[in-house]
Amino acid sequence: MDGIQPPGRLVTLTDVAREAGVGESTVSRVLRNHGSSSKRARERVAEAVARLGYVPNRLAGSLAGPGASAQLAGVIVPSLANVVFPDLLRGLTGALDAAGIRCVIGVSDYDPDREEALAAALLSWRPAALLLTGLEHNPGTVALARAGGVRVVEMIDTDGAGIDAVVGFSNRAVGAASARHLVARGYRRIAYLGHDLRVDLRAGKRLAGFEAALGEAGLALQAQEIRPGPSSPGSGRAGLEALLARHPDLDAVYFSNDDMALGGYFACLAAGLAVPGRIALFGFNGLDFAAAMPQPLSTVRTPRLEIGRQAAACLIGEGPKRIDLGFELIEGATA
Amino acid sequence: MDGIQPPGRLVTLTDVAREAGVGESTVSRVLRNHGSSSKRARERVAEAVARLGYVPNRLAGSLAGPGASAQLAGVIVPSLANVVFPDLLRGLTGALDAAGIRCVIGVSDYDPDREEALAAALLSWRPAALLLTGLEHNPGTVALARAGGVRVVEMIDTDGAGIDAVVGFSNRAVGAASARHLVARGYRRIAYLGHDLRVDLRAGKRLAGFEAALGEAGLALQAQEIRPGPSSPGSGRAGLEALLARHPDLDAVYFSNDDMALGGYFACLAAGLAVPGRIALFGFNGLDFAAAMPQPLSTVRTPRLEIGRQAAACLIGEGPKRIDLGFELIEGATA
DNA sequence: GCGGCTTTTGGCAGCGCTGCCAATCCGGTT
DNA sequence: AACCGGATTGGCAGCGCTGCCAAAAGCCGC
Secondary structure, eight states: OOTTOOTTSOOOHHHHHHHHTSOHHHHHHHHHTOSOOOHHHHHHHHHHHHHHTOOOOHHHHHHHSSSSOOSEEEEEESOSSSTHHHHHHHHHHHHHHHTTOEEEEEEOTTOHHHHHHHHHHHHTTOOSEEEEESSOOOHHHHHHHHHTTSEEEEEEEOSSOOSSEEEEEOHHHHHHHHHHHHHHTTOOSEEEEEEOTTTOHHHHHHHHHHHHHHHHTTOOOOEEEEESSSOOHHHHHHHHHHHHHHOTTOOEEEESSHHHHHHHHHHHHHHTOOTTTTOEEEOSBOOHHHHHSSSOOBEEEOOHHHHHHHHHHHHHSOOOSEEEOOOEEEOTTTO | OOTTOOTTSOOOHHHHHHHHTSOHHHHHHHHHTOSOOOHHHHHHHHHHHHHHTOOOOHHHHHHHSTTSOOSEEEEEESOSSSTHHHHHHHHHHHHHHHTTOEEEEEEOTTOHHHHHHHHHHHHTTOOSEEEEESSOOOHHHHHHHHHTTSEEEEEEEOSSOOSSEEEEEOHHHHHHHHHHHHHHTTOOSEEEEEEOTTTOHHHHHHHHHHHHHHHHTTOOOOEEEEESSSOOHHHHHHHHHHHHHHOTTOOEEEESSHHHHHHHHHHHHHHTOOTTTTOEEEOSBOOHHHHHSSSOOBEEEOOHHHHHHHHHHHHHSOOOSEEEOOOEEEOTTTO
16 A cells, blocks of 8 residues: 655655556546546556555645635634534535535634734635634734635624625624513513623624613613633533622523523522522523523524535535524523 | 735735845745845845735645645544534644644544545645544555655544554543442442444443443443434433433443533433432533533543644654543542 | 955746646548 | 547646755955
8 A cells, every 4th residue: 555655755646657657647637537538547547546555745736726726725713612613613524525625724712813813824725715703803814815815704793794705693683582582581680691702702792782672672781790711601600600699689691602501500500599480591502402401491593504514605606695594592491 | 915916816925026126035035034034135025025915825835845744734533513522623723823733624424434535635735744533443544644654643542552643541441430430439230321332432442441340340231321323412311311211220320421411410400310319420521511510520521632732742843652641530429 | 455254145946736738549431 | 541520648837935056245354
């Protein structure tokens, strides 16, 4: 398999051509199944490839080809700690795989400057597309994306104008729907419990939509608890405990996401507070565990995988520029 | 920023050289900060780069350089649905970022053939390293990895021989430690509840270690429930319900991971079964939520991020070939 | 103002591949 | 037997960059 190569040098297409006794162009054509070639040529090339263990060098291939690399996609996500983004990647890689496109990933840690640096770094691989999260970016990032000569897809958020293609749902609408649900269920003394909003702008948009809808119902947020650091069940539990200590009269809490809500639920279990009788809980994301809870979590299911898939479709088959995939409110039993 | 380029062509190093009034080699040297250059040259190049919005083409750079691309790492994980792998990626990207190395990812869906195809696809980008999950691969994958002329790092599992470098912990030892813990706590009628073992070989190794340790204590697994599909809280809940229906006399359950265990905990809450009085639960992974539960989950914390970091170190600074990062048994309150 | 030295510079080949084009081949015609 | 159109083929330039090397520039002391 690994042949008798002088260890320093890998097998090249030229080696294959020599071994197969055909020209380089023939090998190239056969391997890419592009243009015409005789059965005999195909067989000889296949044999030589197997014999030498040839692995094409796409660096060279992409450089020589016309549109530079059309085989890589640059993806920048703010985090990998939040299930949302791996789910997004899952949808992406799944759909891109079939097209032979690989994802090169960058993690911005919710830092726009880092995002910009990553955009430049990823563009230097001349990807077919640049996939960003959200609509808010540094001017420099936008300039890079525009000048990069690549398709740009902004994922998850549709509340605002995008650079090129946008695939996601309206976070404002999610917040509004969540508020309307709580109001309709009769909750009046409602608080918000979230993680750092300065970094997670989409959570901020949900909250804005939530407050707006509350306002329309003549209500206002009774309290707001913002926990430092990333969202987590631990943070949600501590947050709800803190919130209820300060505002014992609350009857419902809107969490920035399901992880926080799960922590809140644990806090209620631990303190023996009836859910939703004493306090109602409402999440966001519709994660797996939400449905498995003794009382299914009331939340909003977001089409994370589908966003990834549609984003992939956007770079392959020139789909529409703007796709709103909506969301689904899950009534659950906690609110 | 995006200059006055004819839209088809991106700015090249030659353009920068012309704009700056210096030679191409000078631009190259300045940009890579390699070799000596005058202050004046550096300034002129910097200006030209900014003026033209130049983004280097690493495809070309890597092709021209000596060791092909040393700036990409190919990573193959079996799944992105299990938090473990995003965590791994998180550690990896974090550590690799500083070195300017980007990860190209492939998701094998626990399929060795797919893994092999992905290995070939990733190697075609001439990465500096190939990072695999686990130690079990197709012969073809191993051959590719060896012939690829790249550093190979196998992550997570240390129970067996690796191709090149191995970073992880012993899954067998985790299983054994978990069993000893349960035995020491007095549990005797112990069952295993997991997801499909044929695909998740590491879960199988944990179970093997678990059963071996049980055997040493003169005990045997009372029952075993394998749920189809991936692990999830929903699957864990349904699994525990099924298990207890068949074997009401169980006093402890070892889950394939925390997600499953969380589902089991929910099942107990829903059925009003005392944990650990009526039934003890033991997980694996040490996820965030485990500590936030009303009763902290008894589990084993695995060094997922650290595995990623050490794997990164393996490709940068020629670290040791084999790193066992161990694990930590968390006593919790559920077992 | 001139060697002798170091620093800085530009030209150019070539990394492995693909696209283009001209050459060759094949089978059937005339 | 010479001829024709399409299928198949190989040669070679060139993608954008880096490494090498020789040339040019700068610097020192005399």
